[in-house]
Amino acid sequence: MVVPVFLPHSGCNERCIYCHQGYITDIGEKSFKERVDSALQGRVEPCEVGLFGGNIFGMEPASLERLFSCFDEHRGVVKSFRLSTKPVPLRDETIAILKRNGVDIIELGIPTFNDAILAAVNRAHTARDLFLAYERLGGEGFRLALQFMVGLPGESQGDIEETVANMIRLRPVYIRIYPLVVLRNTPLFALYSRGDFVPIPFDEALDRACLIYLNAMKHNIDVVNVGLTDNEMVRDMVAGGFYHPAYGFLVQSRIFLRAVEGALKRLDGPKEITVILHNNDIPLLVGHRRENLSRFAAMGLKLRWEPSGERRGAFKIVSGTQRVEASVVD
Ligand code: SF4
Incomplete structure (x- = not known):
């Protein structure tokens, strides 16, 4: 304390x-x-x-x-x-x-x-x-x-x-x-x-x-x-x-956005994705006032998420039969 x-x-x-x-x-x-x-x-x-x-x-x-x-x-x-x-x-x-x-x-x-x-x-x-x-x-x-x-x-x-x-x-x-x-x-x-x-x-x-x-x-x-x-x-x-x-939250959610954007490059033209991530990371994926979701939507991407037992900062992206694993520090 x-x-x-x-x-x-x-x-x-x-x-x-x-x-x-x-x-x-x-x-x-x-x-x-x-x-x-x-x-x-x-x-x-x-x-x-x-x-x-x-x-x-x-x-x-x-x-x-x-x-x-x-x-x-x-x-x-x-x-x-x-x-x-x-x-x-x-x-x-x-x-x-x-x-x-x-x-x-x-x-x-x-x-x-x-x-x-x-x-x-x-x-x-x-x-x-x-x-x-x-x-x-x-x-x-x-x-x-x-x-x-x-x-x-x-x-x-x-x-x-x-x-x-x-x-x-x-x-x-x-x-x-x-x-x-x-x-x-x-x-x-x-x-x-x-x-x-x-x-x-x-x-x-x-x-x-x-x-x-x-x-x-x-x-x-x-x-x-x-x-x-x-x-x-x-x-x-x-x-x-x-x-x-909420500057600290903006920084953390921007880092999450960039990590997901980076991982998306490893997929072949996805239109719909599911991000599987730790429950506490969901607000970071969504972003301040849903800003990250708007960015994904602007990219023509439909995004869902599922909470799982991933460690904080790590996530999986699933799109049809494609699947990638990544983390914010990759
Ligand atoms: S040393 Fe710190 S407290 Fe002093 S003027 Fe600079 S920033 Fe302000």
């Missing part, structure tokens, strides 16, 4: 041009200590606390000590912490504080490995900084996760392939994928309003997220989250980009 506590923009000495944590965390006016107490009050089962939002590595060590001291009276139930941060600045003192306080997992934000894009979105670090932090923190015994983005200004398919290659090489314990969203009152919104940033088509960004997700699946790397945390404030403040309240 991870209990999230948000630290909007703590330690963010530079603002990434797309970010407005006030909308995303929607935490109101309560102090950090009040939020800690209300998240943990009355809890008896052991839990892990997730410190999210902000850049913990950017906090002065004394402030970081004070932050952890807010948990002193809850140490009986808080067994460990995970946190998200940029990979810089990497200070010995910070690392020592995190170790002393039982931090287990560190999620490092690396929206892209393309340094020119990192500079353009004002991340104030390079891909090399990520590699250095990854090696040092791994050596110190922390488990490491990575946070990626898709749809950034100037991003190419090659950049996504580089993200995938680095993910496979670094083998994080899990990843998160965030599609770029243009939020009002951000520098990105100004660029977008002037026409200086024109997002790629939604479908293309979705395919990029799918490429990362699918490769994570193939290499047994967990994907714990896809898409921005949804709340009413975010919805009101979205001006453009790739926001969707």
Whole structure:
């Protein structure tokens, strides 16, 4: 059980041009200590606390000590912490504080490995900084996760392939994928309003997220989250980009669509097919608002499905006497 506590923009000495944590965390006016107490009050089962939002590595060590001291009276139930941060600045003192306080997992934000894009979105670090932090923190015994983005200004398919290659090489314990969203009152919104940033088509960004997700699946790397945390404030403040309240489902159902399309190529001109698949995969075959079914219909294909004992992600397609077996990771 991870209990999230948000630290909007703590330690963010530079603002990434797309970010407005006030909308995303929607935490109101309560102090950090009040939020800690209300998240943990009355809890008896052991839990892990997730410190999210902000850049913990950017906090002065004394402030970081004070932050952890807010948990002193809850140490009986808080067994460990995970946190998200940029990979810089990497200070010995910070690392020592995190170790002393039982931090287990560190999620490092690396929206892209393309340094020119990192500079353009004002991340104030390079891909090399990520590699250095990854090696040092791994050596110190922390488990490491990575946070990626898709749809950034100037991003190419090659950049996504580089993200995938680095993910496979670094083998994080899990990843998160965030599609770029243009939020009002951000520098990105100004660029977008002037026409200086024109997002790629939604479908293309979705395919990029799918490429990362699918490769994570193939290499047994967990994907714990896809898409921005949804709340009413975010919805009101979205001006453009790739926001969707069910983004993670869109990614998974697109992956299923592509897998079925790939398997169909192994059949000889089918007009009617039955897809035999795990019961829980049926919504992925159908798609958001039956979008996948519409695509099959547009291909002139009549489709039925049957639940079976297939493992998740695996399926069979039967058409008359023809039959193929496939899976989403094929
Ligand atoms: S994305 Fe993270 S590091 Fe960048 S401004 Fe937002 S909270 Fe700070």
